[in-house]
Structures are given as C-alpha cells and as structure tokens.
Amino acid sequence: MTSAAGPRPDDGGARTAPARRPGGRSALVRARVLDAVRAQLLEHGYDELTVDAVAARAGVHRTTVYRRWRDVGGLLADVLDAAGGDDWRPRDTGSLEGDLTALNREVHQALTERPSITAALIAASFRSAEAAEALRRFWDDRYARCEAVVDRAVRRGEIPAATDARRLLVAATAPLYHHLVLLRTPPDPGLPGHAARAAALAASAGAFAEP
Amino acid sequence: MTSAAGPRPDDGGARTAPARRPGGRSALVRARVLDAVRAQLLEHGYDELTVDAVAARAGVHRTTVYRRWRDVGGLLADVLDAAGGDDWRPRDTGSLEGDLTALNREVHQALTERPSITAALIAASFRSAEAAEALRRFWDDRYARCEAVVDRAVRRGEIPAATDARRLLVAATAPLYHHLVLLRTPPDPGLPGHAARAAALAASAGAFAEP
DNA sequence: TCCTTAAAGCGACATCAGTTGCGTTAAGAT
DNA sequence: ATCTTAACGCAACTGATGTCGCTTTAAGGA
Numbered sequence: 001m002t003s004a005a006g007p008r009p010d011d012g013g014a015r016t017a018p019a020r021r022p023g024g025r026s027a028l029v030r031a032r033v034l035d036a037v038r039a040q041l042l043e044h045g046y047d048e049l050t051v052d053a054v055a056a057r058a059g060v061h062r063t064t065v066y067r068r069w070r071d072v073g074g075l076l077a078d079v080l081d082a083a084g085g086d087d088w089r090p091r092d093t094g095s096l097e098g099d100l101t102a103l104n105r106e107v108h109q110a111l112t113e114r115p116s117i118t119a120a121l122i123a124a125s126f127r128s129a130e131a132a133e134a135l136r137r138f139w140d141d142r143y144a145r146c147e148a149v150v151d152r153a154v155r156r157g158e159i160p161a162a163t164d165a166r167r168l169l170v171a172a173t174a175p176l177y178h179h180l181v182l183l184r185t186p187p188d189p190g191l192p193g194h195a196a197r198a199a200a201l202a203a204s205a206g207a208f209a210e211p
Numbered sequence: 212m213t214s215a216a217g218p219r220p221d222d223g224g225a226r227t228a229p230a231r232r233p234g235g236r237s238a239l240v241r242a243r244v245l246d247a248v249r250a251q252l253l254e255h256g257y258d259e260l261t262v263d264a265v266a267a268r269a270g271v272h273r274t275t276v277y278r279r280w281r282d283v284g285g286l287l288a289d290v291l292d293a294a295g296g297d298d299w300r301p302r303d304t305g306s307l308e309g310d311l312t313a314l315n316r317e318v319h320q321a322l323t324e325r326p327s328i329t330a331a332l333i334a335a336s337f338r339s340a341e342a343a344e345a346l347r348r349f350w351d352d353r354y355a356r357c358e359a360v361v362d363r364a365v366r367r368g369e370i371p372a373a374t375d376a377r378r379l380l381v382a383a384t385a386p387l388y389h390h391l392v393l394l395r396t397p398p399d400p401g402l403p404g405h406a407a408r409a410a411a412l413a414a415s416a417g418a419f420a421e422p
Numbered sequence: 423t424c425c426t427t428a429a430a431g432c433g434a435c436a437t438c439a440g441t442t443g444c445g446t447t448a449a450g451a452t
Numbered sequence: 453a454t455c456t457t458a459a460c461g462c463a464a465c466t467g468a469t470g471t472c473g474c475t476t477t478a479a480g481g482a
Contacts (some may be wrong), residue, residue, distance in 0.1 A: 423482100424481105424482085425481085426477085426479095426480095426481085426482100427469080427478100427479095427480100427481105428474105428477105428479085428480105429476105429477085429479095430476080430477070431458090431474105431475080431477085432457080432470105432473105432474085432475075432476090432477095433473100433474095433475105434471100434472085434473095435470105435471080435472080435473105436469100436470085436471075436472095436478105437468100437469080437470080437471095438467105438468085438469080438470100439466105439467090439468085439469095440465105440466085440467090440468100441464105441465080441466075441467100442464085442465080442466100443460070443461105443462105443463095443464095443465105444461105444462090444463095445460105445461085445462080446459105446460080446461070446462095447458105447460070447461085448457100448458095448459090448460095449456100449457095449459095449461085450455105450456095450457100450458105451454105451456085452453105452454085452455080452456100
C-alpha cells in the first residue's frame with residue numbers, strides 16, 4: 001500500500017480499468033486538505049482540529065472532506081501515512097545505551113513539543129479506527145527500523161545473539177510513553193537516559209534472550 | 212478530599228454553615244447515577260456511554276447529570292474515586308520477580324477484559340480533564356501501595372537499598388500498557404512474566420539505584 | 423474535440439452534546 | 453409544624469457533527 005487517499009471502492013474484478021483519477025483535481029484537493037490539517041494542528045492544536053475548520057482552511061467543501069476522509073481520525077491517518085515514507089534511521093552512537101538514549105530523546109521530543117502531532121494522533125486513535133491503524137503501522141515501521149540498533153549491539157558482543165529486538169526496544173521506550181502519555185507526570189530530562197540504561201542493563205543480563 | 216460529589220461552590224468565608232445536604236436525595240441520586248454508569252459500561256461498553264443513556268437508565272433528568280458531573284469524563288472520574296478507596300494490596304509471592312509478575316497479571320487482566328473500565332477511563336482521559344485527573348490520582352495511589360514490593364525486595368537483599376521504587380515499578384508495568392493500550396498488539400500471555408523478569412534483572416543490576 | 427463519469431460543490435436535514443431559565447420538590451434547620 | 457433554599461425536573465434553545473440527494477465541474481479516454 002502506498003499513500004492512502006481515502007475510500008477505494010474496489011474494482012470487484014479484472015474488467016476494463018475503472019479509470020481512477022489520482023493525478024488531477026483529486027490530488028490537488030488532497031494536498032490542500034492535508035496542508036490545512038498540518039497548519040491547523042500547528043496553530044490551534046488538536047482540540048480545534050475539526051473537519052469544518054480544515055475544510056474552510058483548505059477552501060474545500062465540508063462534504064468533500066467527510067466523503068474522502070470520514071472524520072478527523074481519517075485526516076490524521078492520511079497525514080501520518082504521507083509522512084511515514086521518510087528516510088528516518090536510528091542514530092549510531094557506538095554503544096547500545098547510547099543508541100537507546102538517542103532514540104528516547106527523539107521520542108521525548110516528539111511527545112513534549114507543543115503542539116505534538118504524535119500526541120494528537122494518539123488522542124485521535126481512541127476515537128477513530130483509521131487513526132489507530134495508521135498509528136499501529138507507523139510504530140511497527142519505526143520499531144522495525146530500530147532493530148538495527150539491536151543488531152549492532154549483538155555484533156559488538158554487548159548482548160546475547162538470541163536477543164528479542166522488539167522486546168528490548170519496547171522495554172527501553174515504553175516508560176517514556178507511560179509517563180508522558182498516560183501518567184502525565186511533568187517531563188523529566190533524565191528520563192530518556194534512565195530508561196535506556198535500564199533496558200541496556202537488562203539486555204546484557206540476558207533478560208530478552210529467546211528460549 | 213473524600214468522595215467528590217460534584218462542584219462545590221466554596222463557602223467563601225466562615226459565615227453561618229451554608230447547609231450542604233449530602234445525606235438525602237442527593238446521595239440517592241448519586242448512587243443511582245453511578246450504578247447506571249457501571250451497568251451501562253458493562254452492557255454496552257464505552258462507545259455507548261453517553262450522558263443521556265446514563266440519565267435515562269438512572270431514572271434521572273439529563274440536566275441533573277450535566278450539572279453535577281459535567282460530562283462522561285466526570286462520571287467516570289467519580290466512579291473511579293468511589294472505587295479507589297478499596298483495600299487493594301500487591302501480593303507477596305516471596306520474590307521480586309514473582310511479585311512483579313503477579314502485579315503485571317492483574318494489569319493485563321484489567322486491560323484485556325471486555326469491557327474494561329480501565330481502558331474506558333484511559334480513553335476518556337483524552338477528552339476530559341476530570342477523568343485525566345482521576346486516573347492520575349488512581350495510578351499514583353496504586354504505585355504508592357506497590358512500593359511495598361520494592362521494600363520487601365530490598366529487605367531480602369535482592370536489589371540495592373537505594374533503588375528508586377517508582378522507576379522500577381514503571382519499568383515493569385509500562386511495557387504492558389504500551390502493548391495493550393498504544394501499540395494494540397494482540398494479547399500475549401507471556402508478556403506479564405517477561406516484563407517482570409526484565410525489570411527485576413535490571414533492578415538487581417543496579418539500574419534503578421539513586422546516585 | 424467530444425463524452426463519460428468520478429469527484430467536488432451545494433444546501434437541506436438529522437442527530438446529539440451541552441446550556442439556560444424557570445418552576446417544583448424535599449432536606450434540614452428553627 | 454413551618455420556612456428556606458439546594459438540588460432536581462422540565463422544556464426550549466444553541467452549536468457542532470455528520471448525512472443525503474441533487475447539481476456542477478473537469479480528468480482522462482476516444
């Protein structure tokens with residue numbers, strides 16, 4: 001799947017090509033709407049991110065947005081998918097703890113900056129199945145890329161070869177999400193480092209080794 | 212603060228007692244409404260938990276609910292506060308990893324049962340400041356009680372005496388919330404044990420020791 | 423250039439969350 | 453027993469969200 005541009009009424013079979021038109025007005029409208037979503041989010045935050053506001057800002061009719069994106073969650077999902085195809089890679093600092101700390105600092109930044117698109121998407125994921133799916137895809141992609149961090153640590157001999165990369169990565173990052181998203185404790189600049197160090201220690205002790 | 216029964220228009224000074232009436236009809240209405248919230252949540256889940264449905268079910272007028280609880284978040288906050296004064300204590304299994312595993316199993320249960328009041332409250336906390344506050348209070352209380360687990364482990368000599376209890380407890384439980392609430396991965400019965408073991412290992416390696 | 427039709431525009435409508443003003447009931451004090 | 457007034461009942465209203473049927477525009481193929 002590439003860029004999700006809204007509901008796609010399935011061709012049904014292999015007849016004559018059903019003539020999609022993703023190149024002209026549709027694409028222009030989509031670009032204007034997604035730009036409006038980003039701008040509205042940056043200027044007024046998630047609370048004022050309504051379909052009406054986005055449509056007005058994009059100079060597009062309300063029903064157009066409702067038909068193509070269904071709701072705010074659908075809009076955010078499309079924004080996220082559009083931004084997901086970037087070339088992000090985890091930093092290489094030379095040590096597992098360093099890599100995890102750098103990663104955690106990025107997560108910390110993404111969750112505490114105001115306004116935070118990530119935080120908005122998390123909030124939206126509790127109201128919209130589309131947003132929830134997009135977020136799941138996004139995180140799945142990010143964690144997959146982060147497995148490189150674990151591979152490097154294994155190659156350096158820091159941790160066992162049979163280490164479960166996902167479990168290690170979740171152990172390192174989960175405390176950040178827990179504090180900043182769920183517990184809503186005031187941001188602690190030491191948190192990224194602490195969580196990274198704890199996960200790295202557990203990993204080198206074989207806590208994430210497969211049976 | 213005891214049981215929050217709605218807005219309390221501050222006496223302002225020490226005049227004659229302003230004559231609250233928390234013992235009669237008010238209390239009856241509150242009990243009926245909170246019962247209705249629990250019943251509605253159990254039968255139809257969070258999505259159908261509206262102020263109107265609760266009011267109808269409680270045999271009370273809509274405006275009464277709006278005035279006393281403001282919104283669904285306020286209702287859930289009151290339910291949680293009412294249920295927060297229980298006598299819950301973490302189990303004592305004889306080892307840190309055992310205690311954390313038992314704890315994690317309870318968290319896992321609370322988050323995966325359908326319907327889950329905890330999950331409903333988390334969802335509500337993104338829409339209602341009152342629900343967010345109630346949830347914060349609830350978790351703060353629970354984590355405070357769980358510090359007993361860490362104290363016991365210190366006394367047994369499993370972990371350093373200077374261990375930061377909160378950080379250890381968050382490290383143990385956060386992966387559960389991350390998987391079940393945010394990542395929405397399918398429930399893994401091994402997860403409570405895995406996360407507990409990793410946190411216990413990190414703790415014994417001194418990962419949560421104070422400087 | 424012309425034709426077909428997907429997608430956008432438009433306004434009317436439906437629904438629901440939440441508010442307001444006012445009358446009614448009954449808790450608790452005298 | 454009587455009085456005061458907090459809390460509840462009631463209905464009408466506002467505003468935002470989301471839908472529907474129809475018309476208009478223009479993309480892309482002939």
